[in-house]
Amino acid sequence: MPTTWTIAANAGRARIFSDADNAASLKEVEDLVNPAAQQRVLDIVTDKMSPRSAQNSGHNIGGGQGGGFQHAAPAGAQGNDYQPAVTPAEHETQKFAKDVSNYLQQAHQAGRFQQLVISASPEFLGVLRTQIDPQLKSLIKREVNKDYTHSNGQELRAQLDAHQDKSA
Template sequence: MANGTLWILVGNASRARLFATDAKAEEDWRLVEEFRHEESRAHQGELLRQADNPNAGTLHGPPVENEPDGRKELEHDRFARELSAYLDQGHDRHDFDKLVIAAPPEFLGRIRRMLSTRVRQRVLLDVGSDYSNVPAKELPDRVPLI
């Protein structure tokens, strides 16, 4: 294993930061990776103009982007899937032993649905709050780890 490494994912539907510390959270948090998903920040009108994008809809049924807020929902799912895939890779490399996730409740639910069973088993805690704009040095005081 990763010698008791704890990963902390802090984010929302458009940006996230991944930090690492020791399992007892006695070390300072180290930034591992930053993620941005600009499509999640775009306005619905901008997303609708991207309808020619072959990845914009689904293969079956009416295109999701034609529903109210449908394309935005699709982009939020994509970002949650991207984060989940990164966590899967970290798990497979034995980069962390435990995981804490802090995200707004709606996006936290999306991430939970996307997590593989093996990563889900490593989740120590999830926090339904948006700390994406909190400076890194203040996060250890805001995100409870133990």
């Protein structure tokens, strides 16, 4: 019988359970934690000067007497309207999803599981989907859009079974 791993995850934590021994409770095999999820955004962002902030400093970059490069904003651009495409918190969430995906990939290659059930908070589930390798995606037998990271193995199994009954 194939071993199924069940993942209960959110942006701060991914708990991985196994049903290898077919007990009433799932057995926890790994607890991955994203320490950046506990940090404030100000602690994640570095204090290095970006090219955008250098542009407003009035200093030349890269040389002496007129030989340096002067930053200039595009025509019509304001100096303080820059919005990053991804916030620091979103970037850390993407990195954590990639770490979870890499862990799963290595475990699958080692033959530790053959099927996956993923239960994750809606936000993290979307990010995790973008990071999971296509080979792993083919192993997913069910996805649940709920955060059950605070559940133990027995509670998780009961909640997933109840969720399956509602969707059937």
